[in-house]
Amino acid sequence: MRILFASSECMPFIKTGGLADVAGTLPKAMAELAKENEIRVILPKYRRIPEKFRYNMRHVFDTWIHLGWRSQYLGIDEYVLDGVTYWFVDNEFYFGGDYVYGEGDFETERFCFFCKAVMESLPRLGFMPDVIHCNDWQTGWIPLLVRQYGIRPDYSGIKTVFTIHNLRFQGIGSRMFVDDLLALGQDALDRIEYSGGASAMKAGLMYCDRITTVSPTYAHEILTPEYGETLDCVLRDRAGDLCGILNGISTTLYDPMTDREIAVNYDKDSLEGKEKCKKALLRELGLAEDTSRPLVAVISRLTDQKGVDLISWLLPKIMNEGAQAVVLGMGDRHYEELFGRLSWENPSFAFRCEMNDALSRRIYAGADIFLMPSRFEPCGLSQMLALRYGCIPVVRETGGLADTVKPYNKFENSGNGFSFCGYSFNSFDFVTELALELFRDKERWHDMVVRAMECDFDWRVSAGKYLDLYRGVIGRWA
Numbered sequence: 001m002r003i004l005f006a007s008s009e010c011m012p013f014i015k016t017g018g019l020a021d022v023a024g025t026l027p028k029a030m031a032e033l034a035k036e037n038e039i040r041v042i043l044p045k046y047r048r049i050p051e052k053f054r055y056n057m058r059h060v061f062d063t064w065i066h067l068g069w070r071s072q073y074l075g076i077d078e079y080v081l082d083g084v085t086y087w088f089v090d091n092e093f094y095f096g097g098d099y100v101y102g103e104g105d106f107e108t109e110r111f112c113f114f115c116k117a118v119m120e121s122l123p124r125l126g127f128m129p130d131v132i133h134c135n136d137w138q139t140g141w142i143p144l145l146v147r148q149y150g151i152r153p154d155y156s157g158i159k160t161v162f163t164i165h166n167l168r169f170q171g172i173g174s175r176m177f178v179d180d181l182l183a184l185g186q187d188a189l190d191r192i193e194y195s196g197g198a199s200a201m202k203a204g205l206m207y208c209d210r211i212t213t214v215s216p217t218y219a220h221e222i223l224t225p226e227y228g229e230t231l232d233c234v235l236r237d238r239a240g241d242l243c244g245i246l247n248g249i250s251t252t253l254y255d256p257m258t259d260r261e262i263a264v265n266y267d268k269d270s271l272e273g274k275e276k277c278k279k280a281l282l283r284e285l286g287l288a289e290d291t292s293r294p295l296v297a298v299i300s301r302l303t304d305q306k307g308v309d310l311i312s313w314l315l316p317k318i319m320n321e322g323a324q325a326v327v328l329g330m331g332d333r334h335y336e337e338l339f340g341r342l343s344w345e346n347p348s349f350a351f352r353c354e355m356n357d358a359l360s361r362r363i364y365a366g367a368d369i370f371l372m373p374s375r376f377e378p379c380g381l382s383q384m385l386a387l388r389y390g391c392i393p394v395v396r397e398t399g400g401l402a403d404t405v406k407p408y409n410k411f412e413n414s415g416n417g418f419s420f421c422g423y424s425f426n427s428f429d430f431v432t433e434l435a436l437e438l439f440r441d442k443e444r445w446h447d448m449v450v451r452a453m454e455c456d457f458d459w460r461v462s463a464g465k466y467l468d469l470y471r472g473v474i475g476r477w478a
């Protein structure tokens with residue numbers, strides 16, 4: 001099979017969220033699992049991509065393409081990493097700014113260009129895929145364009161899979177503007193209409209051959225008005241083409257036994273190393289170097305979706321009871337300011353207003369408890385990484401959190417974390433207190449940490465499910 005993975009971001013080149021982790025690890029896992037398949041990844045060539053990558057790309061071709069009445073430059077550069085070929089859509093007008101995502105009409109135009117550039121590049125690259133795997137609204141125009149380009153023989157066999165990573169962001173633009181850019185026609189515009197505009201997310205859902213999302217529970221949740229973001233009717237109509245495949249992580253990249261970013265390497269049989277990581281982290285954060293006190297961590301975008309309102313209420317309470325805490329992340333200004341003030345006022349609290357992968361690993365390795373009380377969570381990778389490093393998660397039972405964190409049962413001494421259902425401070429406070437209580441029982445806490453580190457969320461299983469999905473959609477079973 002020939003598979004093209006289209007994404008607006010991809011590790012290690014550019015990252016704002018979990019989509020980049022998926023785009024950077026899933027294609028590699030699929031390539032390792034089935035070497036006979038040809039897998040390529042395509043994404044924009046942002047100015048923010050580090051120079052060590054930008055200056056070592058190979059230029060493949062350049063041309064000009066039409067975007068409505070506009071004639072726009074299109075270049076394709078190539079970079080090969082770990083056996084996977086990455087193609088970068090080059091256009092300084094659209095991707096030369098010092099940002100990844102913007103807003104307004106120009107954001108609509110940027111990703112209309114990207115989607116059309118993908119389609120126009122295929123014959124010039126000599127790569128006509130069996131499947132184009134699209135991800136979130138930024139690639140939502142591709143399934144629709146595939147239907148339009150399908151009148152040409154070289155495009156007629158292409159199938160599309162569309163993955164929802166977060167249904168809340170839908171890429172809504174003006175109907176007239178989108179039609180001006182892509183010449184979609186009245187019938188298509190009527191089908192993708194949303195609140196008087198045109199929705200890229202809806203275009204992906206309406207015109208793709210299969211829909212996936214990033215956890216089984218989220219696949220069920222988005223069929224309901226509560227989680228469907230007003231597209232639940234569309235999704236229910238296509239429920240037979242929808243499935244949830246749990247995201248994975250790279251257990252090679254994130255391995256406490258080999259990770260060079262943490263103070264001491266360890267595994268489930270040498271947890272004294274985690275204790276040393278905790279002491280080193282406390283020193284780095286300027287907190288009291290008392291490892292007998294629980295260290296509670298948050299690594300997150302600071303938004304209401306992530307339950308940061310609950311976290312901001314809880315942290316002062318548990319610190320007054322003897323815990324120490326650290327928050328790493330950026331987001332809504334009022335949360336950044338709130339945690340900034342708290343770090344000045346409370347010597348038991350550290351706040352780092354940044355996105356820092358190396359520091360996040362040291363926090364996973366050194367912290368005891370990880371808080372993730374999301375309002376909704378399509379999948380979530382942070383709880384998987386916390387488990388990988390033996391940091392016990394406290395989560396709300398939603399989306400991928402419900403699929404990965406199994407609640408502690410004190411009678412059976414089982415489970416790998418703590419969870420609660422209703423979105424309320426009392427529920428969150430109650431289960432966090434249970435986690436803090438178990439922390440004081442060193443023998444049972446040790447058992448919990450071992451169970452957490454034994455969890456396997458490697459991409460192997462999910463990559464195999466995606467390959468089966470591709471075979472099914474093109475009717476080619478191995």
